[in-house]
Amino acid sequence: MKDFAALFARIDESTKTSVKTAALADYFRNAPDDDKLWTIALFSGRRPKRTITATKLRAWAAEAAGLPDWLFEESYSIVGDLAETIALILPVPNAQSDHSLTYWIDQITTLSAQDETARRAGILAAWDMMPTAQRFLFTKLLTGGFRVGISQKLMTRALAQATGQDEATLTHRLMGNWTPATTTWVELIDADDPTADLSRPYPFYLAYGLDNLDELGAPTDWNAERKWDGIRGQFILRGGEHHLWSRGEELMTHRFPELAQLRDFLPDGTVIDGEILAFADEKPLSFNALQPRIGRKTVPKKLLTEAPVILMAYDLLEMDGKDIRNDTFTTRRNHLENIIKDAPNTAPIRLSASVPFDDWDTLTAERQRSRELHAEGLMLKRHDSPYLSGRKRGDWWKWKVDPLTIDAVMIYAQAGHGRRANLFTDYTFAVWNGNELTPFTKAYSGLTDAEFREITTWVRKNTQQKFGPVRQVTPHHVFEIAFEGINASPRHKSGVALRFPRMLRWRKDKPMSEVNTLDDLKDMLATYG
Amino acid sequence: MADVLTFTDRGIYCPAGDFYVDPWRPVDRALITHGHADHARPGMGSYLATHAAAPVMQHRLGPDARIETLGFGEARQIGAASVSYHPAGHVPGSAQIKVTVKGQSWVVSGDYKTVADGLSEPFAPIACHAFITECTFGLPVFSWTPQDILATQINDWWAANAAAGRFSILGAYALGKAQRLLTTVDPAIGPILTHGAIENTNDILRGQGITLPHTIRVTPDTNVKDYPGALVLATPGAMAQSWARQFGQASTAFASGWMALRGVRRRRAMDRGFVVSDHADWDGLNSAIRATGAEKIFVTHGYTTPFRQWLSEQGFDAHVVSTEYTGDAEDEA
Numbered sequence: 001m002k003d004f005a006a007l008f009a010r011i012d013e014s015t016k017t018s019v020k021t022a023a024l025a026d027y028f029r030n031a032p033d034d035d036k037l038w039t040i041a042l043f044s045g046r047r048p049k050r051t052i053t054a055t056k057l058r059a060w061a062a063e064a065a066g067l068p069d070w071l072f073e074e075s076y077s078i079v080g081d082l083a084e085t086i087a088l089i090l091p092v093p094n095a096q097s098d099h100s101l102t103y104w105i106d107q108i109t110t111l112s113a114q115d116e117t118a119r120r121a122g123i124l125a126a127w128d129m130m131p132t133a134q135r136f137l138f139t140k141l142l143t144g145g146f147r148v149g150i151s152q153k154l155m156t157r158a159l160a161q162a163t164g165q166d167e168a169t170l171t172h173r174l175m176g177n178w179t180p181a182t183t184t185w186v187e188l189i190d191a192d193d194p195t196a197d198l199s200r201p202y203p204f205y206l207a208y209g210l211d212n213l214d215e216l217g218a219p220t221d222w223n224a225e226r227k228w229d230g231i232r233g234q235f236i237l238r239g240g241e242h243h244l245w246s247r248g249e250e251l252m253t254h255r256f257p258e259l260a261q262l263r264d265f266l267p268d269g270t271v272i273d274g275e276i277l278a279f280a281d282e283k284p285l286s287f288n289a290l291q292p293r294i295g296r297k298t299v300p301k302k303l304l305t306e307a308p309v310i311l312m313a314y315d316l317l318e319m320d321g322k323d324i325r326n327d328t329f330t331t332r333r334n335h336l337e338n339i340i341k342d343a344p345n346t347a348p349i350r351l352s353a354s355v356p357f358d359d360w361d362t363l364t365a366e367r368q369r370s371r372e373l374h375a376e377g378l379m380l381k382r383h384d385s386p387y388l389s390g391r392k393r394g395d396w397w398k399w400k401v402d403p404l405t406i407d408a409v410m411i412y413a414q415a416g417h418g419r420r421a422n423l424f425t426d427y428t429f430a431v432w433n434g435n436e437l438t439p440f441t442k443a444y445s446g447l448t449d450a451e452f453r454e455i456t457t458w459v460r461k462n463t464q465q466k467f468g469p470v471r472q473v474t475p476h477h478v479f480e481i482a483f484e485g486i487n488a489s490p491r492h493k494s495g496v497a498l499r500f501p502r503m504l505r506w507r508k509d510k511p512m513s514e515v516n517t518l519d520d521l522k523d524m525l526a527t528y529g
Numbered sequence: 530m531a532d533v534l535t536f537t538d539r540g541i542y543c544p545a546g547d548f549y550v551d552p553w554r555p556v557d558r559a560l561i562t563h564g565h566a567d568h569a570r571p572g573m574g575s576y577l578a579t580h581a582a583a584p585v586m587q588h589r590l591g592p593d594a595r596i597e598t599l600g601f602g603e604a605r606q607i608g609a610a611s612v613s614y615h616p617a618g619h620v621p622g623s624a625q626i627k628v629t630v631k632g633q634s635w636v637v638s639g640d641y642k643t644v645a646d647g648l649s650e651p652f653a654p655i656a657c658h659a660f661i662t663e664c665t666f667g668l669p670v671f672s673w674t675p676q677d678i679l680a681t682q683i684n685d686w687w688a689a690n691a692a693a694g695r696f697s698i699l700g701a702y703a704l705g706k707a708q709r710l711l712t713t714v715d716p717a718i719g720p721i722l723t724h725g726a727i728e729n730t731n732d733i734l735r736g737q738g739i740t741l742p743h744t745i746r747v748t749p750d751t752n753v754k755d756y757p758g759a760l761v762l763a764t765p766g767a768m769a770q771s772w773a774r775q776f777g778q779a780s781t782a783f784a785s786g787w788m789a790l791r792g793v794r795r796r797r798a799m800d801r802g803f804v805v806s807d808h809a810d811w812d813g814l815n816s817a818i819r820a821t822g823a824e825k826i827f828v829t830h831g832y833t834t835p836f837r838q839w840l841s842e843q844g845f846d847a848h849v850v851s852t853e854y855t856g857d858a859e860d861e862a
Contacts, residue, residue, distance in 0.1 A: 071668075089670055
């Protein structure tokens with residue numbers, strides 16, 4: 001755990017990717033296999049589940065430190081992170097230990113199966129033999145909130161440096177449904193046959209947002225299609241079994257059972273990249289229709305009828321069991337068309353149609369129609385491009401419609417977490433409803449660090465009331481809020497809920513008397529909801 | 530019985546002696562705990578400080594400032610009040626000020642820390658009836674790294690950078706923190722370069738007989754390449770400016786009590802954060818307050834609201850007073 005804590009500190013404290021990657025590669029060269037495996041798992045979001053409630057942990061820590069609960073809460077609101085607060089308030093440890101990362105994770109699993117008295121004793125004993133940095137990580141693992149500031153891409157690069165293997169091969173090996181309980185370091189990284197796992201997906205190719213049409217060159221080099229507003233998915237059919245992966249590498253096969261039919265229409269050894277869309281009468285439904293199906297492990301019949309889904313197919317990555325990602329987009333797309341053209345209309349799959357255009361003006365006009373088609377904008381793909389992995393510039397671009405916007409006034413502020421602890425970064429916004437201000441959304445991104453600091457200083461001086469970590473502030477500052485969509489929501493006082501709300505700019509020029517009204521929001525709901 | 534000290538919108542006031550302690554608006558007579566800008570402000574008719582605090586104050590307030598001095602423990606009668614200064618351990622020359630009127634003693638702590646830093650006169654608890662204390666770090670999450678471990682951490686970091694041919698830029702406040710770090714590090718590792726603002730303070734302190742290791746002032750004429758692997762002491766402001774660029778791909782670190790918090794560390798975006806402060810940590814505050822034997826406690830700046838409540842629950846008659854002291858403002862130190 002000491003080495004892992006040192007690794008974490010080096011990654012956490014540095015902003016230089018070279019330093020982070022070198023630290024990680026160094027660790028992969030020296031750590032024992034089971035610790036390396038757990039490190040990959042943790043750094044790729046395969047966290048152990050939380051088995052002990054945060055309430056218990058904070059009570060035990062406060063008790064061990066001899067502090068009243070209110071003072072623990074006060075400290076937590078300043079630190080902004082539960083595990084860190086616990087690590088900092090506990091008294092200096094009485095013992096030392098040099099157990100490994102794997103030992104402590106196993107210990108957590110063991111404790112989870114025991115009764116509360118044993119858990120409490122086990123955790124207090126563990127805290128009492130670790131210095132602050134290790135305590136923090138151990139507690140992060142207990143709360144299930146472990147995160148680290150290194151991307152999967154950088155981790156894979158470090159792994160490539162340490163093992164001498166190719167980065168792309170490793171990327172592929174690390175995907176899929178494994179956990180440290182189901183595999184070993186040797187199987188996952190060193191073993192010969194990387195295709196042993198039939199469910200293993202390819203890394204998704206992700207597009208950057210387009211900022212300038214002029215950089216694209218001739219329109220004839222490009223294919224355009226709608227940017228569908230659903231869930232990106234990779235459909236895999238191998239060995240008679242199908243799997244559906246999300247972009248976040250989550251297996252979602254059972255959430256969309258209707259796609260099982262595709263086994264009857266598609267040849268074996270097929271991998272398709274596409275969008276899961278709620279779809280009826282040959283038209284996509286809005287994202288709102290799909291929303292209730294996200295996050296559900298099983299789907300009730302009613303939802304299957306109300307929000308039937310299809311796979312809107314836009315790329316073919318594997319054909320007849322062969323990886324064809326290096327073929328051109330045009331070639332892959334022709335194969336894709338051939339594969340699905342014979343499927344009957346009742347089969348839940350469609351080809352994402354190309355949007356024909358001869359010049360950029362035509363395409364600009366097409367982009368304006370996006371919202372009415374329930375699309376988010378357009379996708380531009382270069383005809384001769386291979387299917388790359390990760391977010392890359394140059395061959396694929398997303399060209400989203402401009403967001404909807406509304407001016408609102410900040411009425412509550414809350415400190416952020418992690419890097420933003422101690423800064424007020426999470427705000428609640430309101431619009432006028434007659435003479436009253438009605439809150440309608442929260443937002444916490446879109447401003448610069450300097451602006452967040454400026455607002456933090458202001459919030460400290462203009463707090464009217466505190467509700468735990470939340471501060472009610474004098475309504476004064478106006479922000480332009482951008483969002484991607486708006487739905488009716490009976491749960492919210494305003495009656496609406498926004499999609500991806502964020503702060504587009506701080507309107508220092510605008511007095512709060514001029515912010516939008518709840519009626520303006522309701523008009524937007526009527527038009528775009 | 531009248532209060533020995535009262536709290537006004539100009540500062541802490543003694544009616545019996547007609548003077549203020551660390552006032553923030555111009556007054557005729559100011560008793561000053563130490564030379565930091567939020568305690569020693571310009572515009573006072575006269576100043577009274579310790580012998581050791583005066584030179585830096587004179588430098589900062591200008592030659593026209595009238596500064597009288599006295600030694601630690603020396604008593605002085607001002608009107609109906611008896612006044613004495615006692616070490617606060619915050620920076621060289623920093624004092625707690627004890628004011629006694631008709632047998633009632635009140636002590637103003639100024640800023641203080643309870644652990645010896647090897648440079649400042651060590652903090653001494655003063656028995657009193659009422660104690661006016663700072664609580665910059667008045668939450669139980671603040672617990673400082675012991676001085677010997679701190680020294681090892683900084684020296685290891687510097688030595689590793691020096692071995693790799695990199696400069697080590699360490700950010701610290703110009704008065705106090707910078708000199709404390711100078712006496713903490715091992716000068717055998719390599720040369721030590723300083724930013725001008727820090728070296729000005731070094732000159733003054735050396736001039737009053739305080740021993741500091743050899744340092745080299747970085748001027749526009751300095752060719753820093755002549756000092757490979759040097760430790761560079763910089764003010765927080767200078768680290769963010771083009772000044773720092775002459776050191777190329779240096780490793781950067783910051784030394785402050787706020788470095789105890791991961792969020793602040795990450796926001797600073799340095800390679801390292803050393804947890805070191807010239808203020809008392811949680812245990813330091815609690816032990817200092819208990820050691821005074823005072824029943825009445827006033828907290829002036831820092832996490833005043835929770836700290837007051839904590840003291841009340843511990844049986845003290847505790848109050849928050851509103852002041853304009855900033856303590857260790859995160860942007861400064």
